[in-house]
Amino acid sequence: MTDAAADVVTRLRAALGDRVDTTEAARHEARADKSGHAASGLPLAVVRAQSVDDVQQTLRIASDTRTPVVTRGAGTGLAGGANAGAGEIALSVRDMDRILEVRPDDLLAVVEPGILNGDLNAALAEHGLWWAPDPASRAISTVGGNIATGAGGLLCAKYGVVRDAVLGVDLVLADGRLLQLGHRTVKGVTGLDLTSLVIGSEGTLGVVVGATLKLRRLVPGTVCTVAATFPDVRAAATASAAVTASGVQPSIMELMDAASLRAVHDLLGLDEPTPGAAQLTIQTDGPAADAEADAIAATLRAAGGTVAVTHDRAEGERLLAIRRSMHPAMERLGTSLIEDVSVPRSALPAMFDEIARVEREHGLTIPTVAHAGDGNLHPNFLFSSAGSETGHEDDGTIDVPPAIWAAADDLFRAALRLGGTLTGEHGIGVLKRRWLADELGDDQWELQRQIARVFDPHGILNPGKVFAV
Amino acid sequence: MTDAAADVVTRLRAALGDRVDTTEAARHEARADKSGHAASGLPLAVVRAQSVDDVQQTLRIASDTRTPVVTRGAGTGLAGGANAGAGEIALSVRDMDRILEVRPDDLLAVVEPGILNGDLNAALAEHGLWWAPDPASRAISTVGGNIATGAGGLLCAKYGVVRDAVLGVDLVLADGRLLQLGHRTVKGVTGLDLTSLVIGSEGTLGVVVGATLKLRRLVPGTVCTVAATFPDVRAAATASAAVTASGVQPSIMELMDAASLRAVHDLLGLDEPTPGAAQLTIQTDGPAADAEADAIAATLRAAGGTVAVTHDRAEGERLLAIRRSMHPAMERLGTSLIEDVSVPRSALPAMFDEIARVEREHGLTIPTVAHAGDGNLHPNFLFSSAGSETGHEDDGTIDVPPAIWAAADDLFRAALRLGGTLTGEHGIGVLKRRWLADELGDDQWELQRQIARVFDPHGILNPGKVFAV
Numbered sequence: 003m004t005d006a007a008a009d010v011v012t013r014l015r016a017a018l019g020d021r022v023d024t025t026e027a028a029r030h031e032a033r034a035d036k037s038g039h040a041a042s043g044l045p046l047a048v049v050r051a052q053s054v055d056d057v058q059q060t061l062r063i064a065s066d067t068r069t070p071v072v073t074r075g076a077g078t079g080l081a082g083g084a085n086a087g088a089g090e091i092a093l094s095v096r097d098m099d100r101i102l103e104v105r106p107d108d109l110l111a112v113v114e115p116g117i118l119n120g121d122l123n124a125a126l127a128e129h130g131l132w133w134a135p136d137p138a139s140r141a142i143s144t145v146g147g148n149i150a151t152g153a154g155g156l157l158c159a160k161y162g163v164v165r166d167a168v169l170g171v172d173l174v175l176a177d178g179r180l181l182q183l184g185h186r187t188v189k190g191v192t193g194l195d196l197t198s199l200v201i202g203s204e205g206t207l208g209v210v211v212g213a214t215l216k217l218r219r220l221v222p223g224t225v226c227t228v229a230a231t232f233p234d235v236r237a238a239a240t241a242s243a244a245v246t247a248s249g250v251q252p253s254i255m256e257l258m259d260a261a262s263l264r265a266v267h268d269l270l271g272l273d274e275p276t277p278g279a280a281q282l283t284i285q286t287d288g289p290a291a292d293a294e295a296d297a298i299a300a301t302l303r304a305a306g307g308t309v310a311v312t313h314d315r316a317e318g319e320r321l322l323a324i325r326r327s328m329h330p331a332m333e334r335l336g337t338s339l340i341e342d343v344s345v346p347r348s349a350l351p352a353m354f355d356e357i358a359r360v361e362r363e364h365g366l367t368i369p370t371v372a373h374a375g376d377g378n379l380h381p382n383f384l385f386s387s388a389g390s391e392t393g394h395e396d397d398g399t400i401d402v403p404p405a406i407w408a409a410a411d412d413l414f415r416a417a418l419r420l421g422g423t424l425t426g427e428h429g430i431g432v433l434k435r436r437w438l439a440d441e442l443g444d445d446q447w448e449l450q451r452q453i454a455r456v457f458d459p460h461g462i463l464n465p466g467k468v469f470a471v
Numbered sequence: 472m473t474d475a476a477a478d479v480v481t482r483l484r485a486a487l488g489d490r491v492d493t494t495e496a497a498r499h500e501a502r503a504d505k506s507g508h509a510a511s512g513l514p515l516a517v518v519r520a521q522s523v524d525d526v527q528q529t530l531r532i533a534s535d536t537r538t539p540v541v542t543r544g545a546g547t548g549l550a551g552g553a554n555a556g557a558g559e560i561a562l563s564v565r566d567m568d569r570i571l572e573v574r575p576d577d578l579l580a581v582v583e584p585g586i587l588n589g590d591l592n593a594a595l596a597e598h599g600l601w602w603a604p605d606p607a608s609r610a611i612s613t614v615g616g617n618i619a620t621g622a623g624g625l626l627c628a629k630y631g632v633v634r635d636a637v638l639g640v641d642l643v644l645a646d647g648r649l650l651q652l653g654h655r656t657v658k659g660v661t662g663l664d665l666t667s668l669v670i671g672s673e674g675t676l677g678v679v680v681g682a683t684l685k686l687r688r689l690v691p692g693t694v695c696t697v698a699a700t701f702p703d704v705r706a707a708a709t710a711s712a713a714v715t716a717s718g719v720q721p722s723i724m725e726l727m728d729a730a731s732l733r734a735v736h737d738l739l740g741l742d743e744p745t746p747g748a749a750q751l752t753i754q755t756d757g758p759a760a761d762a763e764a765d766a767i768a769a770t771l772r773a774a775g776g777t778v779a780v781t782h783d784r785a786e787g788e789r790l791l792a793i794r795r796s797m798h799p800a801m802e803r804l805g806t807s808l809i810e811d812v813s814v815p816r817s818a819l820p821a822m823f824d825e826i827a828r829v830e831r832e833h834g835l836t837i838p839t840v841a842h843a844g845d846g847n848l849h850p851n852f853l854f855s856s857a858g859s860e861t862g863h864e865d866d867g868t869i870d871v872p873p874a875i876w877a878a879a880d881d882l883f884r885a886a887l888r889l890g891g892t893l894t895g896e897h898g899i900g901v902l903k904r905r906w907l908a909d910e911l912g913d914d915q916w917e918l919q920r921q922i923a924r925v926f927d928p929h930g931i932l933n934p935g936k937v938f939a940v
Contacts, residue, residue, distance in 0.1 A: 107716040107817040130718065152660035159657055165667065166635050181915045187813040188628055188845035189895035191621035191671040192910050193937065194919045198634065198667030202660040219718045247576040249599065249688045290758040344656040348576040376657035426658035441661050446650050450663045452925045456918060468662065
């Protein structure tokens with residue numbers, strides 16, 4: 003450690019005592035997220051903030067010393083956006099996990115950023131309320147991370163994205179000043195909407211230390227589940243687009259291709275699925291759930307699907323568990339790059355054609371699941387089989403080979419051609435920064451960099467992520 | 472006109488021909504909006520852009536010559552945000568009113584900014600679709616103005632605000648460059664959300680020349696209307712808060728106080744209402760509309776209301792027409808400053824107490840209606856009776872007297888104390904700019920100014936509005 007770096011740690015420790023963790027284990031953990039990708043070297047320290055003041059003190063020291071700060075929640079990101087490396091401070095807000103206020107009469111809650119999404123909704127359920135943003139990782143991911151990445155999930159077509167569900171955020175700037183952005187009202191147009199600007203900004207504008215969340219009442223009525231199999235993935239994608247076009251709005255509509263389905267069936271010890279078959283798992287909820295499920299079943303049958311409908315919640319959860327087992331099933335197959343493109347819903351069949359083309363032309367297997375209700379696909383670029391060491395570093399982190407990036411590049415450009423976007427819900431982080439300007443265009447990319455500099459003039463907030471070349 | 476000003480007009484005319492209108496009538500009209508407030512002096516010219524290229528050419532000339540540009544739609548704003556004065560170019564996008572694309576399968580439309588909200592929804596209805604943002608002015612206001620001000624309307628509690636219904640905007644910057652912000656997908660988190668930043672930015676960041684709108688299916692089922700009268704406005708406000716707290720979500724919930732009700736009954740030739748009585752008019756829609764209307768009626772009766780429920784659409788529209796006649800009724804009473812504070816819904820009764828206090832302490836009558844479903848109030852500060860010339864300038868524009876501003880100041884501060892905001896849906900414009908820093912705080916105010924400068928380094932876009940001191 004250089005003298006300057008040692009000085010930073012000394013100052014942090016003087017201000018924050020044992021909330022400054024310099025153990026090798028902590029610093030090692032802060033290098034990576036769930037993508038498996040890791041930063042180079044170890045961060046100087048992990049600061050475990052327990053209060054807004056802790057965050058402000060950390061930022062003041064970082065600003066004084068021009069030390070980069072990487073904010074972390076639970077480390078469940080999939081784009082490397084919260085990975086902290088050599089010379090950086092990893093600032094964890096995971097311990098700031100209190101619910102400060104729940105107002106059923108105003109349908110809002112004020113929370114600290116470190117609370118887990120699942121824990122928040124468990125607490126809100128006691129009030130008959132929930133917060134709709136529902137990433138698949140809800141049991142292990144934080145509300146702050148959800149906000150920082152603009153995470154999505156399974157329910158977005160019916161219940162909106164994170165931006166639709168946040169009224170305000172408290173933000174500590176790079177120099178340690180605290181701003182309260184947004185409002186507590188349903189409507190509010192005073193000045194520029196900096197709350198929305200912060201959502202999805204991946205730690206580049208400031209540190210979110212509190213959030214005012216827009217809540218919903220728990221949905222009354224039943225939940226119906228429809229499962230349908232199709233001879234191939236294109237037929238399943240066409241059927242999902244037909245459901246959207248029919249005007250019936252499911253709460254969940256998930257698509258699994260043949261390779262995904264096979265891997266999960268294998269993991270769960272289920273019968274082997276029909277070769278080539280793809281599956282749609284669809285849920286409806288609310289007062290019209292039964293009628294909507296029947297209408298959807300009819301659309302799926304007309305599209306050539308073999309369809310089963312259940313009105314039993316437990317049976318529905320069992321069917322959905324097949325989709326939820328995708329990540330462990332992929333991990334069993336080996337190492338993969340999990341991608342996250344999003345396309346207009348009508349373009350889903352064409353996007354699956356493109357994935358098949360990329361598989362052929364690059365000689366790869368790319369098991370893919372999609373949130374078909376909103377057009378968000380997660381192609382898994384497998385690049386080493388289980389047991390092989392290829393792609394794995396000694397410390398368990400992964401290094402994506404150039405050939406895989408070439409295939410991903412091909413896929414990204416196909417999504418953009420179809421009117422889509424690079425990332426639906428995972429963010430740019432480090433893993434997709436080299437494609438950012440391709441989507442935004444150079445003028446917008448430069449404008450976004452300049453806006454980030456207004457918040458962070460010395461560029462100490464998550465440098466090397468999102469906007470870095 | 473100075474030589475420099477004449478040169479600007481000459482250059483505009485060379486580039487844009489007869490789309491440059493320098494008639495006194497046109498320049499006069501561009502000075503004011505529906506607030507009645509007018510800018511000082513006449514703008515240099517009104518440019519009636521018919522294409523993106525027209526807008527770009529105008530901005531290039533304006534940038535070259537450092538001439539301020541005020542973008543206008545239909546001139547229905549209520550905060551003076553689109554008023555153009557001496558030395559400025561009024562840039563009208565009202566003629567850019569085409570629907571470029573409707574995609575029922577992707578639930579989106581691409582439109583030009585000048586289309587009227589009502590015309591858009593009439594065209595979308597043919598596809599079984601609608602765009603939810605529904606300002607009371609929908610018949611005369613544009614989609615671009617809706618986006619520029621972050622306009623709201625009657626349906627926001629159930630169907631969201633404008634930000635929830637715009638996927639992307641095409642923006643011409645001060646220097647004439649065209650940026651495409653946002654995406655066509657349900658989810659998208661590539662880079663910073665500049666689309667949301669532009670929504671409600673009131674012409675300070677660029678000129679919106681196109682928008683990709685997120686559509687909904689027309690709501691199936693019936694519409695039920697509940698009308699309830701209460702002995703006083705506080706009781707009506709308490710009842711509306713009770714409806715929100717009960718968990719049933721009306722599509723519309725409007726409140727009229729006694730003075731508003733009296734004025735409208737008088738205008739429409741209806742029986743005089745009970746002195747002091749206030750009214751709630753509530754609609755439910757969708758598959759559960761009937762059951763929801765019954766549940767709401769029960770809540771209102773328990774809160775002391777005299778309640779009538781109708782399942783007849785025409786009768787429901789007749790009841791709602793009373794609320795929709797508020798503006799003409801106020802105009803008949805004389806000249807008023809129409810305000811727009813918003814508070815958390817539980818604070819509605821307390822806000823009506825504050826309005827009564829301001830009336831008492833300032834010796835004023837302030838007829839008030841509220842979008843009670845979302846907590847947005849429109850107090851009308853009457854300051855001259857019909858027939859009097861006080862407050863009216865010779866040209867029909869109005870000048871709000873200092874005593875009225877003092878009362879409004881008192882009211883704004885009360886709203887902020889209750890956790891509210893200065894403006895729910897009308898914007899800051901010129902009329903509320905002196906309170907902007909009070910709500911944002913000096914640090915955030917300065918940060919917002921700096922962000923605007925990134926888009927508009929020379930400060931030619933709507934100077935003197937929003938951020939001006």
